[in-house]
Amino acid sequence: MKVNVLDAHDRRSHFIEDQSQNIWQGATDCLTKNQLSMMLQERSPYIYIFAHPRTADDGVNKRMLWQPRLTKPKAQTNSYLFRATSNTDIVEICWLIPPREMWPQYEKGKVCESNWTAWSIDQFKNNREFLEKPLADDLPDQKIEAIYREIEYNMKIQKTANKRII
Numbered sequence: 001m002k003v004n005v006l007d008a009h010d011r012r013s014h015f016i017e018d019q020s021q022n023i024w025q026g027a028t029d030c031l032t033k034n035q036l037s038m039m040l041q042e043r044s045p046y047i048y049i050f051a052h053p054r055t056a057d058d059g060v061n062k063r064m065l066w067q068p069r070l071t072k073p074k075a076q077t078n079s080y081l082f083r084a085t086s087n088t089d090i091v092e093i094c095w096l097i098p099p100r101e102m103w104p105q106y107e108k109g110k111v112c113e114s115n116w117t118a119w120s121i122d123q124f125k126n127n128r129e130f131l132e133k134p135l136a137d138d139l140p141d142q143k144i145e146a147i148y149r150e151i152e153y154n155m156k157i158q159k160t161a162n163k164r165i166i
Contacts, residue, residue: 002108005011014104016038022064023080024091026051026064026066027049027051027066027082027084027142028089029066030042030049030051030066030067030068031047031049031084031089032070034066034068036068036151037049037068038067038069039151039154040070040086040147040151041086041087042086043147043150043151044070044086044139045085045086046083046085046137046138046149047068047069047083047084047086048068048071048072048081048082048083048084048087049066049067049068049069049081049082049084049091050067050079050080050081050102051064051065051067051079051080051082052064052065052079052080053065053078054077054078057106067161070133070138070144070147070148071138071144072132072133072134072138073130075095075097075123075124075128075132076097076099077097077098077099077100077124078098078099079095080093080095080096080097081093081095081131082094083135086142087128093116094131095124096114096116096120097119097120097121097136098117098121103121106118106121156166
């Protein structure tokens with residue numbers, strides 16, 4: 001069967017646009033709708049957004065989990081990490097690492113070709129310490145711990161107040 005190059009290009013363009021839209025929508029929702037994310041943004045000039053797909057309870061479908069945090073997690077396959085400037089729509093990519101079995105699909109000339117993903121895979125294989133290293137303007141550990149303790153305390157107070165209302 002002969003493939004029409006223009007048709008294949010259109011499918012590739014649609015695929016890339018669709019995937020990008022899904023990822024950015026998830027990151028945006030995490031920034032603007034996630035309660036923990038909003039509390040972290042009130043107390044920190046940045047937040048990391050760690051995303052990783054998990055298989056749903058039905059064993060077939062996948063769902064993306066979005067975790068706001070103040071520190072970089074360990075780099076792992078099948079994960080995405082972004083760093084957002086608090087209370088803005090400025091989001092930077094830290095890494096995009098697909099599952100290992102999909103790595104060849106992101107090489108140059110393939111349908112899923114992605115410079116960011118190829119770079120992330122290379123860094124994961126050859127320079128993982130760099131991916132995991134805190135940035136120069138990341139908060140010190142003591143400040144991060146204090147922020148998490150304050151949020152935990154406020155959430156306990158809110159939970160207690162909600163019980164009294166009911």
